[in-house]
Amino acid sequence: MPLKGRIIVAIIAFFLFFIVLNLIRKRRMKIEYSILWLGVSLIILIMSIWQSLGDRVAHSIGIEYPPALFFLVAIVFVLLILLHFSLEMTRLKDQLKTLVQELSLLKQAIKDKTIVSGKNHSKSNDKKVENQQND
Numbered sequence: 001m002p003l004k005g006r007i008i009v010a011i012i013a014f015f016l017f018f019i020v021l022n023l024i025r026k027r028r029m030k031i032e033y034s035i036l037w038l039g040v041s042l043i044i045l046i047m048s049i050w051q052s053l054g055d056r057v058a059h060s061i062g063i064e065y066p067p068a069l070f071f072l073v074a075i076v077f078v079l080l081i082l083l084h085f086s087l088e089m090t091r092l093k094d095q096l097k098t099l100v101q102e103l104s105l106l107k108q109a110i111k112d113k114t115i116v117s118g119k120n121h122s123k124s125n126d127k128k129v130e131n132q133q134n135d
Contacts, residue, residue: 006048013045036084040077 001009020037023029047054047070058066 001051006051009048010045013041013048017041017045033084036077036080043073
């Protein structure tokens, strides 16, 4: 890759890294979600600065065309993000199920308490009506 292209990729990696750090600082992204993004930005930065490192890694794992390594890294990154989102969706689904069950139990408890207090209230009204009729 020409020097100009490597500089542009390095600048993009710096921007990505600092954007993620800024999102963490503003509490718009949790650290657990940002680890992959920070890791990818560092890998992109390192690969853009030391191009020969990417070539050596590609040849050492049997990739004949070194730029294909970037596609492999991108595909692995997307798979990791998808796995992470699947795990998070499963956790949130379980949490939602628990919250719905708890809400249902609370609604039922309030309904039962209202019915019980309503019956007691109506019995006391019935007694008042009887007392008024007897007088």
